[in-house]
Amino acid sequence: MNLAEGVQIVSFGILAVMMIGTALGVVLLPKIVHSAFLLAGVFISISGLYILLNADFVAAAQILVYVGAVNVLILFAIMLVNKQEDYVELPGRTIRKVATGVVCFGLFALLGTMVLATPWSLSTTSPSVVDNTVIALGEHFFSDYLLPFELASVLLLMAMVGAIILARRDLIPESMADENTVTTGLTLPERPRELARLGSEEQDS
Known part of the structure; x- marks a missing residue:
């Protein structure tokens, strides 16, 4: 997909703001159902970023797998279990918050360093430019990344079985x-x- 540079910048800004806002809503809202719905917004905005990177197959898989399957499974598990528990403040809450903040800041600094150090501009003759992403992903999935691919499917199956057991x-x-x-x-x-x-x-x- 070839877009003008101005359109790409505006689209990236809108998708980035949408992703950050929905991600903050996932972790800050008190109701878990609202957090699950906002998680779908995070996945959709990530799919839009994949489209800007010309990764059409990854964007479609993001919508079908994460929004259409994983997020719906999370919502079903939340609504079927319907477990209510009184809020009890844990001891050492301040220490937990400080430790969480330090870890999050460290991850943000690491990702920011990687973003700044990565050469994002690619020429048309670069080997990193892929004409058909479906063929390239299929080759990597069934050769280099076969074990992680199968482990991910097993983990999804275990999560679905656990949700069914809890719902019954x-x-x-x-x-x-x-x-x-x-x-x-x-x-x-x-x-x-x-x-x-x-x-x-x-x-x-």
Whole structure:
């Protein structure tokens, strides 16, 4: 995609502001559902930056995989689990904040140094210019980066299985849990259908 230099600069500024704003919303908003929705905004803005870099396949994969799959999975896990917990202030909170700030500043300084030290301008005869990004990515995925590619798929599968297990946990009445349920170290306590029906009939009566 060939755009004028002014259009590229304006587009980059808009996408950068959008990415930074949504990323700050992810970590600063108190409600986790709002943070998950803003995370989709971060992924979309990153996809726009990939388009400016002429990485069309990576931009499409960013939308399909991260926004369409990973972010939706996160939202489903949050909404299905619906776990409510009272806020308790942890001891040594000030030390944790200072340590987090030092680590974040160190990462920002490292990334800033890499940005300034990297030669971004490429000539048309440079070997870094790729005509077909799909072929180049396919060659690297199934040769040089095969193991990380497969590990990423296994991690996504583990996250999906964990979300399903957490979503299937039901609340068990305390009066019926000790008498009518049997739990082991390898199973999660669940409420049978008969107990759920009896509990609802007792509440109606």
